[in-house]
Amino acid sequence: MKIKRIYAENYKTYKNLDLNLEVTNDRPIILIGGGNGCGKTTLFDAIYHALYGLNVKTPHQFEELFNAGERLASGLKNKYIVLQVDFSGMVLNTEQQYRLKRAYMLADDRVLESVTLSMGGNTFVYGSGSTAQQRATNEEIVNKIIAANLPKELSYYFLFDAMKTSELLKEEQINKLIEKNINSVMGFNKYSRMRKGAETLLAEKKAERLENENQRLEYGKLTATKEDLTKKVEQLSDEYAEALDYANEHQEQYNQLKEGRNADDVTREKMQKIEQSIQNTLKSEKEYRQNLDNLSKDIETKVIFPKLASLLSTEIEVILHTKEDVATARVNLLSDKQIEVFTNSLVKLIQERYYAGQVIDVPSLIEEMKQHQERENKVEDRFAFLNPKDIQRLKNLVYAAVANPFTLLDDQRVRLNQEIHDLPKLRELQKDYQRALNGSDYSIIELYENNTKKINELKEDIEKKKDEIRDLGKKIATYDYDIPQIPDPQYDLLCKLPDFFKDLSIKLLRAKKASIERMMRDQLNEILVVYKGVIGRVELSSGGVDDISFKIYHKDGNEIYLSQLNAGAKQTVMQVLLKVLYNLGDYEPPVMIDTVMGVLDKESREVILESYFPDLAHQTILLSTDTEITTEHDFAKIQAHVAKTYTLHRDKEKQCTFITEDYFGLNTQDF
Numbered sequence: 098m099k100i101k102r103i104y105a106e107n108y109k110t111y112k113n114l115d116l117n118l119e120v121t122n123d124r125p126i127i128l129i130g131g132g133n134g135c136g137k138t139t140l141f142d143a144i145y146h147a148l149y150g151l152n153v154k155t156p157h158q159f160e161e162l163f164n165a166g167e168r169l170a171s172g173l174k175n176k177y178i179v180l181q182v183d184f185s186g187m188v189l190n191t192e193q194q195y196r197l198k199r200a201y202m203l204a205d206d207r208v209l210e211s212v213t214l215s216m217g218g219n220t221f222v223y224g225s226g227s228t229a230q231q232r233a234t235n236e237e238i239v240n241k242i243i244a245a246n247l248p249k250e251l252s253y254y255f256l257f258d259a260m261k262t263s264e265l266l267k268e269e270q271i272n273k274l275i276e277k278n279i280n281s282v283m284g285f286n287k288y289s290r291m292r293k294g295a296e297t298l299l300a301e302k303k304a305e306r307l308e309n310e311n312q313r314l315e316y317g318k319l320t321a322t323k324e325d326l327t328k329k330v331e332q333l334s335d336e337y338a339e340a341l342d343y344a345n346e347h348q349e350q351y352n353q354l355k356e357g358r359n360a361d362d363v364t365r366e367k368m369q370k371i372e373q374s375i376q377n378t379l380k381s382e383k384e385y386r387q388n389l390d391n392l393s394k395d396i397e398t399k400v401i402f403p404k405l406a407s408l409l410s411t412e413i414e415v416i417l418h419t420k421e422d423v424a425t426a427r428v429n430l431l432s433d434k435q436i437e438v439f440t441n442s443l444v445k446l447i448q449e450r451y452y453a454g455q456v457i458d459v460p461s462l463i464e465e466m467k468q469h470q471e472r473e474n475k476v477e478d479r480f481a482f483l484n485p486k487d488i489q490r491l492k493n494l495v496y497a498a499v500a501n502p503f504t505l506l507d508d509q510r511v512r513l514n515q516e517i518h519d520l521p522k523l524r525e526l527q528k529d530y531q532r533a534l535n536g537s538d539y540s541i542i543e544l545y546e547n548n549t550k551k552i553n554e555l556k557e558d559i560e561k562k563k564d565e566i567r568d569l570g571k572k573i574a575t576y577d578y579d580i581p582q583i584p585d586p587q588y589d590l591l592c593k594l595p596d597f598f599k600d601l602s603i604k605l606l607r608a609k610k611a612s613i614e615r616m617m618r619d620q621l622n623e624i625l626v627v628y629k630g631v632i633g634r635v636e637l638s639s640g641g642v643d644d645i646s647f648k649i650y651h652k653d654g655n656e657i658y659l660s661q662l663n664a665g666a667k668q669t670v671m672q673v674l675l676k677v678l679y680n681l682g683d684y685e686p687p688v689m690i691d692t693v694m695g696v697l698d699k700e701s702r703e704v705i706l707e708s709y710f711p712d713l714a715h716q717t718i719l720l721s722t723d724t725e726i727t728t729e730h731d732f733a734k735i736q737a738h739v740a741k742t743y744t745l746h747r748d749k750e751k752q753c754t755f756i757t758e759d760y761f762g763l764n765t766q767d768f
Contacts, residue, residue, distance in 0.1 A: 098186045098246040098686045099716045101194075105143045106179035107164045110136040112753040114143065116743060120716050124740035127718045128726070130761050131745030136754035137720040140745070141691050144718075145256055147182035149249050150199055150212070154509060155384055157377060159203045166752035177202050186246040187685075193217060195242065206384075214239045247686040255679070255714075256689045295594035297324075300573075316573070323569045330562050337555040343548050351545040368530045371523050378516040385509050392506065413491050416480055420488055423478045436466050610637050613677055620673040621649065624704045627666055628657060665697045669705070676713055687716040694725035706731055711738040723761045732763055 105114040118127050131137045153159050160168065162178055181198040196215040201208055211224035212235075223235040247255065300320040431439065440463045448457065483491075529544055617635040621628065633652035649657040649670075662670065679688065693710075694702050706726070710717060719726070726732060742760040747753075758764075 100184045100687050102183040103144050104181040107167050108178050109139045110754045112164045112167050120740040126739045127741050128739050128760050129720050129743045135745040135747045147180035153208050156206050159208050173203050255686045319573050326562050326566050333559050340548055340552045347545055364530045371527045381513050385513050437463050616677045623708050625669050626701045688714040689718040691720045693719050693721050706734045728761050728763050
């Protein structure tokens with residue numbers, strides 16, 4: 098997949114954005130510069146949301162995303178937020194061109210969406226005005242095409258903020274992220290899901306084959322207990338991940354408070370964001386109740402009448418078809434007025450030229466002409482009692498496109514339930530921050546350290562329950578001896594499936610394991626400056642895809658502990674992993690990196706520029722400030738690999754970003 102062009106209209110800081118992002122094989126880098134607040138992250142978001150869509154449901158959310166300068170100048174009426182991305186992808190060894198456009202508009206306090214995908218002369222469209230069937234069909238096609246090029250769940254590994262990779266706190270968190278990367282990008286996690294499904298089916302089948310009722314009950318209890326423990330482990334693992342995220346998010350503030358620094362500005366900013374989130378939720382709740390009330394008042398026109406039309410559609414179609422046949426048959430008939438005019442004219446002509454003295458009974462002749470026309474063109478109209486206005490109303494009833502209001506309301510309800518569920522946590526966090534602002538109150542430190550304690554407790558609890566699951570597995574296995582050994586090919590196959598999927602995942606991991614270890618060792622020896630040239634080996638565990646650990650060893654044999662690496666070294670490790678997975682994975686997406694050099698020292702930056710970015714991917718989009726990739730020294734190191742340069746500039750008066758085709762005044766031809 099290669100991104101050819103990104104277009105955005107009225108999106109955040111961009112009133113009009115139109116960037117050509119095409120690269121060549123020898124120049125795979127697009128370098129985009131900009132100061133803080135100029136729109137680098139917004140550009141990043143524009144590409145992501147052009148591919149996967151905006152989650153904008155309320156007028157408030159629409160206003161937040163709409164360009165402020167344009168909104169103040171001319172309002173929101175008949176205005177769109179547009180995100181469009183042109184990209185190419187390989188289909189059966191042939192490059193296919195795609196154009197994906199998403200448009201959002203505010204109308205009657207509703208956010209309307211329109212999605213259009215063009216490819217190879219075909220166009221697929223769906224949106225708020227589509228019928229349910231049309232939307233489901235075309236949305237599925239569009240999602241399949243996007244997933245074939247870059248699945249949304251993998252986009253986080255190839256479109257990312259480099260600063261966040263440096264915020265890893267503990268060795269187990271690094272291992273967890275590495276495990277998630279490997280399982281997702283290499284596709285190993287599906288085998289774990291299949292193994293768990295096979296184990297559930299096998300337990301049910303074994304229970305059916307046990308002859309003794311007591312044995313069946315006991316076996317059922319054991320398998321149910323094992324299943325409950327497995328669910329508990331998954332729940333604890335989620336809590337464990339949440340605790341690690343909390344530690345990540347608050348590490349900087351914890352360190353500042355620990356060192357006695359004033360973190361009030363940081364805390365107030367976070368409090369403002371939390372307060373805004375709370376107010377947005379309360380506003381969403383009010384909007385939902387209003388929408389629900391409006392629906393109840395207008396349920397006849399929006400629900401009952403469309404449903405009635407659906408039920409009567411066949412009968413109405415018969416009426417409309419009959420009326421069309423009658424109209425077609427009568428298209429050449431003369432009206433009474435036409436017959437009268439024609440007859441009078443004809444009689445007058447005959448009297449003047451041929452029978453001047455003869456008197457003709459014109460009214461009788463006209464009546465006879467009418468009767469003759471009726472006899473010759475007799476068409477039965479069973480629905481003659483319906484006038485043209487009635488027919489038009491029937492057409493409107495059947496063919497009117499009515500969006501199902503329950504779908505929109507249900508989406509709003511699901512989102513609102515989650516936001517309301519999170520309100521108590523947000524308010525509690527707000528209180529925590531408020532306490533931190535009260536001079537010498539350093540309760541954030543206590544909360545942080547309690548969270549660290551919770552991480553250790555959760556880790557021990559998870560391991561303990563895993564041991565219990567293993568013990569239960571042994572007890573459950575003893576019932577195999579009591580099961581009658583009656584030939585049953587289906588059961589015999591089911592017995593083999595769990596081990597088959599487990600062995601398959603291990604074999605697949607081992608098949609890639611050596612390549613991952615070798616490539617990471619070579620890359621780290623080249624670009625991990627603090628240990629450059631002295632890494633003896635990189636080791637991935639091979640116990641299965643559910644338990645992958647990652648270790649680095651010095652050439653003298655001692656382990657280099659990940660938790661002891663500084664932020665810049667951790668960022669380097671994760672970027673090396675990204676490159677290795679890119680080379681070994683099944684997809685070839687573009688790589689887009691924001692804040693590319695956030696925490697790297699001078700020597701590490703030089704190595705990354707010269708040895709990492711040039712051959713990272715077939716298309717690499719870098720978003721950087723001039724303090725990360727400097728114009729004095731760094732630009733020259735990669736300019737030979739840069740296809741295009743852009744600089745983002747913020748117009749404070751007009752509240753928008755404009756773009757020049759350079760990198761802070763430099764062009765590739767300047768070197």
